[in-house]
Amino acid sequence: MKSSANKVLLSGNHALAEAAIRSGCHLYFGYPITPQNEIPEFMSEHLPKLKDGGFVQAESELAAINMVLGAAATGRRVMTTSSSPGISLMQEGISYLAALELPCVIANMVRGGPGLGNIVTSQSDYFQSTRGGGHGDYRTITLAPCTVQEIYDLTQLAFYLADKYRGPVIIQGEGLLGQMSEPVELRELEKKDLPPKDWALTGAKGRPGRMLRSLILEEGVLEEHNWKLNRKYKEIEKREKRSESYRMDDASLAVVAYGSVARIAKGAIKRVREEGLKVGMIRPISLWPFPDEAIRKAAEHVSHFLVMELSCGQMIEDVRMALEGKAEVSFYGRPGGGAIPNPAEFGRVISRNYYQKVRKTR
Amino acid sequence: MKKVFERPRLLKPATFHFCPGCGHNILHRVIAEVMEESDFRDRAIMIAPVGCAVLSYFYLDIDVTEAPHGRCTAVATGIKRAIPNSLVLTYQGDGDLASIGAGETLHAAGRGEKVTTVYVNNTNYGMTGGQMAPTTMINQPTTTCSAGRNPEKDGYPLDLSKILSTLPGVCYVERVALTSPANVMKFKKALRKAFQYQTEGLGYSLIEVLSACPTNWKLSPVDSLKWIEEVMAKAYPPGVLVDRKAE
Numbered sequence: 001m002k003s004s005a006n007k008v009l010l011s012g013n014h015a016l017a018e019a020a021i022r023s024g025c026h027l028y029f030g031y032p033i034t035p036q037n038e039i040p041e042f043m044s045e046h047l048p049k050l051k052d053g054g055f056v057q058a059e060s061e062l063a064a065i066n067m068v069l070g071a072a073a074t075g076r077r078v079m080t081t082s083s084s085p086g087i088s089l090m091q092e093g094i095s096y097l098a099a100l101e102l103p104c105v106i107a108n109m110v111r112g113g114p115g116l117g118n119i120v121t122s123q124s125d126y127f128q129s130t131r132g133g134g135h136g137d138y139r140t141i142t143l144a145p146c147t148v149q150e151i152y153d154l155t156q157l158a159f160y161l162a163d164k165y166r167g168p169v170i171i172q173g174e175g176l177l178g179q180m181s182e183p184v185e186l187r188e189l190e191k192k193d194l195p196p197k198d199w200a201l202t203g204a205k206g207r208p209g210r211m212l213r214s215l216i217l218e219e220g221v222l223e224e225h226n227w228k229l230n231r232k233y234k235e236i237e238k239r240e241k242r243s244e245s246y247r248m249d250d251a252s253l254a255v256v257a258y259g260s261v262a263r264i265a266k267g268a269i270k271r272v273r274e275e276g277l278k279v280g281m282i283r284p285i286s287l288w289p290f291p292d293e294a295i296r297k298a299a300e301h302v303s304h305f306l307v308m309e310l311s312c313g314q315m316i317e318d319v320r321m322a323l324e325g326k327a328e329v330s331f332y333g334r335p336g337g338g339a340i341p342n343p344a345e346f347g348r349v350i351s352r353n354y355y356q357k358v359r360k361t362r
Numbered sequence: 363m364k365k366v367f368e369r370p371r372l373l374k375p376a377t378f379h380f381c382p383g384c385g386h387n388i389l390h391r392v393i394a395e396v397m398e399e400s401d402f403r404d405r406a407i408m409i410a411p412v413g414c415a416v417l418s419y420f421y422l423d424i425d426v427t428e429a430p431h432g433r434c435t436a437v438a439t440g441i442k443r444a445i446p447n448s449l450v451l452t453y454q455g456d457g458d459l460a461s462i463g464a465g466e467t468l469h470a471a472g473r474g475e476k477v478t479t480v481y482v483n484n485t486n487y488g489m490t491g492g493q494m495a496p497t498t499m500i501n502q503p504t505t506t507c508s509a510g511r512n513p514e515k516d517g518y519p520l521d522l523s524k525i526l527s528t529l530p531g532v533c534y535v536e537r538v539a540l541t542s543p544a545n546v547m548k549f550k551k552a553l554r555k556a557f558q559y560q561t562e563g564l565g566y567s568l569i570e571v572l573s574a575c576p577t578n579w580k581l582s583p584v585d586s587l588k589w590i591e592e593v594m595a596k597a598y599p600p601g602v603l604v605d606r607k608a609e
Contacts (some may be wrong), residue, residue, distance in 0.1 A: 048411070056473070058436070058469075060465065070440025074445050096428075100428070201441070204403060204444060209425050213419060214428055254403070
């Protein structure tokens with residue numbers, strides 16, 4: 001990161017929009033849905049002022065994601081944002097974006113579900129984001145910030161990764177993170193070399209026509225295309241796992257939490273540490289690829305893992321898979337869209353687990 | 363010897379997969395011809411639909427992307443906003459445009475997106491084997507209304523071109539029956555005009571083509587053309603539905 005001293009107070013939603021524009025994303029297509037309306041509002045204000053700016057309030061999320069598809073096909077940076085029910089509606093387009101290998105950024109400021117749910121923050125879209133979400137054998141890089149600063153930083157990273165690996169990247173924000181305001185340092189991600197967009201549709205002047213297609217009827221060719229996608233996903237798994245380790249050096253119990261829940265858990269860990277409990281935390285920043293190695297490595301000295309989520313338990317499946325039975329895993333979560341747990345509540349849960357599972361065995 | 367007829371350069375040396383008597387091959391050829399006339403090809407980005415015409419990119423040497431079923435005009439919107447100088451063409455069947463994509467079509471037209479649509483109406487879902495479409499004629503049998511379309515339970519044919527022609531963002535709508543060389547030339551003229559209007563930034567343009575589907579209509583190619591003129595054209599009368607520049 002290239003650093004500059006100018007810090008400004010921004011909401012998570014505004015930080016995301018600001019970071020997108022500064023990343024060269026001058027095209028935005030979206031449809032209103034709470035709790036992320038500040039993003040399209042910000043974009044509608046700022047993008048039309050740019051020479052190459054474009055903003056369309058689409059008639060639906062379905063249309064919005066397909067406008068993104070069209071803009072991405074020209075090789076330009078483009079973004080859409082929404083919240084859970086709207087993201088469900090976009091899944092068709094996301095599957096096509098993955099198949100056509102078109103770079104774009106999609107932010108989901110997650111709210112309570114299923115169905116219309118409510119507008120309160122949630123983490124219940126974990127499966128949808130990390131398992132593909134639409135039809136077919138594909139994955140989407142999914143980045144989960146936990147502060148407004150990190151929203152700002154990861155949004156830039158998302159555009160970079162989208163271009164690097166030619167595909168949609170999801171920012172798994174949360175309603176809470178979008179709505180809260182924090183000081184943000186407007187620092188710039190270092191620009192590294194990106195592959196040329198020699199596939200982009202720009203009008204075929206002076207060259208043969210290009211085609212972007214996901215209908216592949218020729219015998220064996222779709223299988224080859226899927227293997228090609230799979231090699232890319234393997235490469236992403238090798239290079240792009242991200243996580244933060246907090247007080248893990250001497251920990252015998254590890255909390256695993258991401259996003260807003262990780263922040264609450266951090267507060268709780270500070271409390272129980274004061275009581276002498278050796279507790280640390282692994283915070284996945286990339287939900288896919290999941291930082292399984294960091295968790296497996298922790299199991300060398302941690303006997304118990306406590307997964308905390310604002311859902312009835314989704315990421316816990318990835319934690320269990322990462323551990324391959326090497327350590328015990330328990331879960332504490334509450335369905336999203338309800339009350340937001342506080343550090344005292346988390347502290348009690350952590351202490352209970354510590355005395356029942358760790359101190360007992362050591 | 364003077365050359366009076368040749369294969370358009372933009373038509374790739376591939377064999378059309380379309381059925382005998384189908385209108386798509388004629389339309390592809392005419393699109394290639396019109397694209398060659400100006401700088402259209404240099405700026406052209408075409409959106410292929412889901413349906414029989416999805417394979418356009420195998421036949422036309424221009425930039426082409428696929429769109430999910432019905433979403434052509436949303437994809438077109440994204441392309442046009444990204445490259446305002448581009449010439450954007452969506453090529454859609456009646457299932458794609460008037461059924462699953464009716465919303466996207468209506469709203470792109472409502473916004474006055476500066477893109478052009480070739481709307482190929484053959485009153486059924488051709489690629490999937492001849493099911494009922496919103497455009498299917500009353501009493502016309504299909505595989506999902508074998509006794510003929512009954513408006514009591516199947517509803518009435520939908521004339522989306524007529525609806526679109528009432529919108530202020532739409533600059534040009536013309537309907538052509540693809541039944542004779544003279545009418546093929548009408549289509550060619552209409553396409554040229556639509557591209558011109560798009561280049562001038564006048565708004566959304568659409569050319570509906572009444573096009574034969576002998577295989578699913580279970581008629582010979584010749585009888586199919588007769589059916590278009592005697593039956594289909596009664597419900598979907600050819601002509602200019604709106605031309606804002608001429609008004």
